[in-house]
Amino acid sequence: MKIKILGSGCRNCKRLENNTKEALKDLGIDASIEKIEDFKEIASYGVMQTPALVVDEEVRVFGKVSTVKEIKEILKLKV
Numbered sequence: 069m070k071i072k073i074l075g076s077g078c079r080n081c082k083r084l085e086n087n088t089k090e091a092l093k094d095l096g097i098d099a100s101i102e103k104i105e106d107f108k109e110i111a112s113y114g115v116m117q118t119p120a121l122v123v124d125e126e127v128r129v130f131g132k133v134s135t136v137k138e139i140k141e142i143l144k145l146k147v
Contacts, residue, residue: 069099069146070125074110075118077103083133084119091139097147 071088075081085101092099104110104122113122117131121139128142 069097069123069143070102071099072102072104072122074104074113074115074120074122074130076107077105078119080133081119084121084129087134087136088121088139090136091143094136095140095143095147097143 071092073081073085073088075084081103085103088101092101110118110120113120113127115127115130119133120130121128121134121142123142123146129138134142
C-alpha cells in the first residue's frame, strides 16, 4: 500500500499525516507515507484543496483533515 499526503506542509497537512500514521498503527498495517509538497505534482492528482490523502494513487480525501476513524475506514477497503 502506497500512501501520500499532498499539501504545503501546513498545520492541517501535518494533522492529516499524524492521523494517518495512527490509523495505520491501529490497523497493524506497515506502510510508508510520502509527503508531496510540490504544487505541480499536487495538481497532477486533480487536487485543488489541500491537505489530501492518496492511497495507491487514488485520491481518497481532499480539502479537510480526516479523523483517525475515517482514515481507518478508507484503509480497510484496501486491505
